[in-house]
Amino acid sequence: MHKLAISGLTKRFGALDALRRIDLSVERGEFIALVGPSGCGKTTFLRIVAGLEPATAGQVLLDGRAVSKPGGDRGFVFQNDNLLPWRTVLANTLIGPELVGGIGAIEHRRARDLLKLVGLEGFESYYPRQLSGGMRQRVNLARALTINPEVLLMDEPFSALDAQTREIMQTELLRIWNEGRKTVLFVTHQIDEAVFLADRVLVFGRRPGHIRQDIAIELQRPRALSLKRTPGFVDYVDRIWRLIEDDVRVSVIEEHA
Amino acid sequence: MPTRAALHHNMSASAPGAIATDAKATGLIRLWRGLRRKYLAGLLSVIGGLLLWEVISRFVVANALFLAAPSQILSAIYGLAQSGELARHIAISAVEFAIGYVTASIIGIGLGLAMAANTTAKQALQPWISGLYATPTIALAPLFILWLGIGIWSKVLVVIFLVLFPVTINTEAGLRTVSERLIEMLRSFGATPRQIFFKLSLPSAMPFILAGLKLGIGRGLIGVVVAELFGSRAGLGRLISQSADAFNMPDLFAGVVVLAVAGIAMTAGFGWLERRLVPWTRD
Numbered sequence: 001m002h003k004l005a006i007s008g009l010t011k012r013f014g015a016l017d018a019l020r021r022i023d024l025s026v027e028r029g030e031f032i033a034l035v036g037p038s039g040c041g042k043t044t045f046l047r048i049v050a051g052l053e054p055a056t057a058g059q060v061l062l063d064g065r066a067v068s069k070p071g072g073d074r075g076f077v078f079q080n081d082n083l084l085p086w087r088t089v090l091a092n093t094l095i096g097p098e099l100v101g102g103i104g105a106i107e108h109r110r111a112r113d114l115l116k117l118v119g120l121e122g123f124e125s126y127y128p129r130q131l132s133g134g135m136r137q138r139v140n141l142a143r144a145l146t147i148n149p150e151v152l153l154m155d156e157p158f159s160a161l162d163a164q165t166r167e168i169m170q171t172e173l174l175r176i177w178n179e180g181r182k183t184v185l186f187v188t189h190q191i192d193e194a195v196f197l198a199d200r201v202l203v204f205g206r207r208p209g210h211i212r213q214d215i216a217i218e219l220q221r222p223r224a225l226s227l228k229r230t231p232g233f234v235d236y237v238d239r240i241w242r243l244i245e246d247d248v249r250v251s252v253i254e255e256h257a
Numbered sequence: 258m259p260t261r262a263a264l265h266h267n268m269s270a271s272a273p274g275a276i277a278t279d280a281k282a283t284g285l286i287r288l289w290r291g292l293r294r295k296y297l298a299g300l301l302s303v304i305g306g307l308l309l310w311e312v313i314s315r316f317v318v319a320n321a322l323f324l325a326a327p328s329q330i331l332s333a334i335y336g337l338a339q340s341g342e343l344a345r346h347i348a349i350s351a352v353e354f355a356i357g358y359v360t361a362s363i364i365g366i367g368l369g370l371a372m373a374a375n376t377t378a379k380q381a382l383q384p385w386i387s388g389l390y391a392t393p394t395i396a397l398a399p400l401f402i403l404w405l406g407i408g409i410w411s412k413v414l415v416v417i418f419l420v421l422f423p424v425t426i427n428t429e430a431g432l433r434t435v436s437e438r439l440i441e442m443l444r445s446f447g448a449t450p451r452q453i454f455f456k457l458s459l460p461s462a463m464p465f466i467l468a469g470l471k472l473g474i475g476r477g478l479i480g481v482v483v484a485e486l487f488g489s490r491a492g493l494g495r496l497i498s499q500s501a502d503a504f505n506m507p508d509l510f511a512g513v514v515v516l517a518v519a520g521i522a523m524t525a526g527f528g529w530l531e532r533r534l535v536p537w538t539r540d
Contacts, residue, residue: 050445070445082442085537086460095456096446129537147446 001064003028003183004049004151008058011044017208018044021058024202024211029181033194033201037244037251041209042187043155049185050076050153062151072100075144077154081136083128089115089139090124096147107146114142117176134165141176154186158193167225170196174223191244192228195219195236203243206251213243325506330514333507342496347515349492350481353409357416358477362470365421369428369466373458379429390422398484407488415484420473424466431465432458464535471527478520 004026011019019041026032034042047053049060051070060067062074070076075096083092090111097107115124118138128136137157144152158166170193177184188194194201198217205212217236219227227233307327314326325333337343368386372379398415405411435458443453485494493512500508531538 052441052445070447072447074445076442076445078438078442078445080438082438084439084457084460086535095443099443099446099448099452099456127537 002026002061003030003063004185005061005064006049006058007061009045009048009055009060010057011041011048011053011209012056019048020208020210022209022211024214026183026185028183031177031184031197031199032186033198034185034187034204035189035191035194035201035240035244036204036209036212037206037248038189038255039251040204040206040247042204045204045209046153046155046185046187049151050074052076072096072147073149074151074153075147075149077140077144077152077157079156079159081128081133081140083136083139083143085128088125088127089120089131092128092139093143093146095143100147110148111142111146114145115139117145117179118142119172132165133161134169137161137169138172141173145176145180145182150183152182152184154184156187156189159189166193171223171225173197174221178222191237191240192233195233195240196223196228201236201240203240205244206247215240321506322504323506325510329507330510333511334514337496337508337511343511343515346491346493346496346512349409349489350485350494353412353484353492354416354477354481356409357413357480358420358473360413361417361420361473361477362424364417365424365469365473366428366466368421368425369432372425372429373432382425386422386425389418390426394418395480395483398480398487401484402488407490412481412484412489412492415480416477419476419480423472423476424469427465427469427472428462431462434465435461464531464538467527467531467535471524471531474523474527475520478516482516 002025004024006022006024009019009022009024022045034045036042044053048055049067051067051074054068067074084095087095090108093111093115094103094107097103097111112121112124115121118141120135120138120142123131123135128139131139137160140157158169161169174197184197186194186197191201195217201215201217202211203213203215204210215236219232219236311326311328314324314329318324321329334343368382372382372386395415397418398411401411401414405414439457439461440453443457448456481492482494482497485492486498489495493516497509497512500506500512
């Protein structure tokens with residue numbers, strides 16, 4: 001059985017066709033990246049899988065069960081870190097278990113272990129305002145992992161970071177993913193980020209949102225940043241860019257009109 | 258990545274026991290420098306102002322019917338305290354303020370919550386709240402005295418009227434401006450509406466609610482004094498008005514100074530409370 005089986009997924013906002021008849025299967029432990037121009041519905045797609053948004057038609061099956069609302073089997077990593085400013089790093093990380101039934105010694109240890117995993121050991125009692133953007137995103141990631149989700153949904157988690165921090169976070173994410181082998185859906189604007197991270201890159205087209213192509217990335221793991229300068233990597237990036245170039249031009253013109 | 262923990266460690270490690278007294282001395286010097294930088298200008302300005310006041314009232318105005326010098330005010334406060342007069346007036350005003358302020362805070366927060374939770378409640382209450390907030394309700398004090406007599410309850414009612422609206426408005430505004438993104442975050446973890454209220458809405462409205470309560474202090478004090486001026490048996494407003502009738506300027510200013518000190522102390526206390534309760538709103 002597929003980890004995630006999505007069939008005929010359609011979303012309309014009034015007259016706007018946001019997503020039309022999306023079919024997708026994802027295997028357990030796969031890392032899937034979603035790229036596409038602005039307004040292609042990739043974030044909407046992710047939100048429907050998360051259960052934050054209802055679908056107009058079609059369904060999302062997780063381990064054969066239909067998804068209709070948020071649940072502990074999916075962890076969402078937000079574009080903005082969305083940390084609660086009055087809570088320490090540790091208390092922010094523990095919000096998931098706290099909401100679904102309380103926190104005991106096990107949850108505390110798990111949260112501490114995860115903070116260590118994302119490189120924040122020693123920062124447990126800091127407040128978000130005392131952290132850099134990169135560190136806050138690490139908390140965001142640790143928080144999603146605390147509920148031990150089977151699927152990790154990531155919505156452009158690194159887009160607010162500067163270029164260098166972003167590259168570091170990409171390798172860190174792969175390291176963390178490698179330890180738990182979660183199934184990941186990762187939305188991004190950056191093609192090189194998608195190729196670097198994913199097993200498969202889904203290229204979305206716009207109006208209505210649909211999957212134009214599903215590209216398997218056959219680059220060896222573990223991947224180091226130097227991979228980004230190899231011809232094989234650059235070929236993938238070029239190929240994907242050519243696929244979405246026209247769409248991106250249209251969306252850029254629309255956004256500035 | 259900056260590691261503050263390591264930084265702290267180095268700092269504490271550089272002060273071994275042998276030079277502890279030295280470190281203490283430099284600590285005091287640093288404290289003095291800090292205080293001087295923060296407070297010196299303010300202190301000099303206050304001392305200068307008081308001296309100027311003293312000089313003007315003694316040598317320029319030189320008429321005890323119009324102005325009292327700071328030294329005279331001080332001795333008036335001492336005299337009133339000795340006779341027990343001051344304590345009696347303060348006690349009455351404090352009781353009026355406390356009952357009115359606490360009642361208004363509870364009702365105000367309640368109304369704010371109701372308005373934030375329910376659109377109909379908001380639509381129904383909004384015109385009253387906005388209208389009465391803008392109205393100088395202090396002008397209703399004579400009416401309240403007519404209704405409730407010259408005892409404490411007419412003053413309590415004035416205080417309630419003055420404190421209620423800023424608290425209501427701020428509570429409602431604080432709850433309304435809760436970040437949608439944070440609501441979404443909690444929802445993604447399966448939070449119920451109740452959990453969203455207690456874990457997100459309430460704490461994020463706290464700075465607003467405290468600001469409303471802080472505004473209420475000044476307004477409440479004005480309410481107590483002005484209502485007492487209109488008619489009362491005791492209280493700081495009464496002390497001020499009877500001193501004015503008797504052209505006793507030192508006693509009049511004594512009442513004013515006590516009120517000023519009370520206002521400053523309560524506002525400062527609130528500042529302290531804010532730093533404890535909502536530390537994330539700093540910097």
